[in-house]
Amino acid sequence: MRITRLAAAAGAVAMALAMAACGGGDGDGDGTGSSSSSGVVDKASKDKKLVIGVKADQPGLGLQSGTTYTGFDIEIAKILAKGLGVPESGIEWKTTVSSNREPFIQQGQVDLVVATYTINDERKKVVNFGGPYYVAGQDLLVAADSTITGPESLDGKKVCSVTGSTPAKRMQTDYPKAQLQLLDSYSKCVNLLASKSVDAVTTDDIILAGYAAQEQYAGKFKVVGKPFSTEPYGIGLKKTDTAGCNKINEILKASATDGSYKAAWDSTLGKSGKAAPELDVTKLTNCS
Amino acid sequence: MNVFSDPANFDVYVTGFLWILKLTIGGTVGALVLGVLLAAMRVSPVPVLRGFGAAWVNTFRNTPLTLIIFFCYFGLYATLGLTISDNLERNNYWLGVIGLAVYTAAFVCEAIRSGINTVPAGQAEAARAIGMSFRQTLTMIVLPQAGRTVVAPLGSIFIALAKNSTIVGTIGLAESSNAMKELINANGDVVIPIFLVFAGTFAAVLIPSGYAFGWLANRLAVKR
Numbered sequence: 001m002r003i004t005r006l007a008a009a010a011g012a013v014a015m016a017l018a019m020a021a022c023g024g025g026d027g028d029g030d031g032t033g034s035s036s037s038s039g040v041v042d043k044a045s046k047d048k049k050l051v052i053g054v055k056a057d058q059p060g061l062g063l064q065s066g067t068t069y070t071g072f073d074i075e076i077a078k079i080l081a082k083g084l085g086v087p088e089s090g091i092e093w094k095t096t097v098s099s100n101r102e103p104f105i106q107q108g109q110v111d112l113v114v115a116t117y118t119i120n121d122e123r124k125k126v127v128n129f130g131g132p133y134y135v136a137g138q139d140l141l142v143a144a145d146s147t148i149t150g151p152e153s154l155d156g157k158k159v160c161s162v163t164g165s166t167p168a169k170r171m172q173t174d175y176p177k178a179q180l181q182l183l184d185s186y187s188k189c190v191n192l193l194a195s196k197s198v199d200a201v202t203t204d205d206i207i208l209a210g211y212a213a214q215e216q217y218a219g220k221f222k223v224v225g226k227p228f229s230t231e232p233y234g235i236g237l238k239k240t241d242t243a244g245c246n247k248i249n250e251i252l253k254a255s256a257t258d259g260s261y262k263a264a265w266d267s268t269l270g271k272s273g274k275a276a277p278e279l280d281v282t283k284l285t286n287c288s
Numbered sequence: 289m290n291v292f293s294d295p296a297n298f299d300v301y302v303t304g305f306l307w308i309l310k311l312t313i314g315g316t317v318g319a320l321v322l323g324v325l326l327a328a329m330r331v332s333p334v335p336v337l338r339g340f341g342a343a344w345v346n347t348f349r350n351t352p353l354t355l356i357i358f359f360c361y362f363g364l365y366a367t368l369g370l371t372i373s374d375n376l377e378r379n380n381y382w383l384g385v386i387g388l389a390v391y392t393a394a395f396v397c398e399a400i401r402s403g404i405n406t407v408p409a410g411q412a413e414a415a416r417a418i419g420m421s422f423r424q425t426l427t428m429i430v431l432p433q434a435g436r437t438v439v440a441p442l443g444s445i446f447i448a449l450a451k452n453s454t455i456v457g458t459i460g461l462a463e464s465s466n467a468m469k470e471l472i473n474a475n476g477d478v479v480i481p482i483f484l485v486f487a488g489t490f491a492a493v494l495i496p497s498g499y500a501f502g503w504l505a506n507r508l509a510v511k512r
Contacts (some may be wrong), residue, residue, distance in 0.1 A: 051379040099469055103476030126476060158376055163466065164473045182460040197366040 135228025
């Protein structure tokens, strides 16, 4: 009798602990007392700290080597942090993948997401977007000798993309005749392309260019070069955080005029030879 | 549960569990056939076969299933070019079944081997005495008795197999764990309800099947 009671008590404790552990993720995030309702502006000025979600496997945009991250998204994130009054040492980078960006923002695990994050209406329902700071377009990466000339010639072909990304969704809805292989990162897709297990990898042109330019793949791949969408990259933050969004747009506007935007480009993607794009400040989101 | 009242989301949920069901069926058939063969090898008088059986069990029982599934995809398919179907989804399914079967067979083999140990030596001796060959002894006398004693452990193995099927999601099959990820991705504010529905579905199916195996084990056990 005593044994069963003890076991029941132990079970109850274990359950409670498990629940608490689960619950920890969706509250304040780090438990430093910053309430989840306050926006990034408040948090940045009070704590001098920001948690920024970035990609870790995209050369030129967000690439992790060891504990440091490099790329255009990273530079943009640094500009934003500086504008919000957070020193570079106060930034905590957090690796995100395409499918967990909204949950991370909604649950407060990150304050900002700068991770090749396309602004679209569906996402706007659950998160708020600052920016866009760059406009990319969906394209195809194929073997250098491939006959694929665009999304129309993909019927029956195998195309790899990433679970939960915009390019994957577009393939499913607009080009259902292509066979879609979904994996959790573009680098795995590029591996498959190298072994000819898939015929193409699809995502934004700028990401593909980054892969094609990697040393180990030099000369093997080509980007088809006919973008079939426009992907305005935004900075994701909490749905309720209008003030933060406005502030981010202000910082972006300033960066376009003071040259820091161009510097960010030149030190990262600009190395591929592509000239810095014009940051069109009239297109910035209205943050409602 | 507003998330699931959306027909598109419900569809994702159903598709996910249909794949789990198909993987479980495919994996079970494969694992049973392979497992019985391996068990026969491990008790056979031929040293090479015994060695092969032991090597199989020790390799696959001690390799994480994630690695095996990953190897099936990136090794067998992407590198060695093993293509079972031109349809990508079907191909991924079969690669998953191969991985699950190869892995689970190791456990099935050990369960059956322990069942063989419960069959009294006299049974095999009697079979030999009336002139049965090794194969006849095994398939007509020993395995039927052994099989009936290991229904309960086999039940556990197949419940584990059903849950393990979610790992095939790592190679892009839209099974339930991928379906759950997709729904959570689009509805980050209701993570816990979505999780509970998916976990609950597994529990709702697997707890009764656990009892069914227990009942069956009682019914079939050779009373000695």
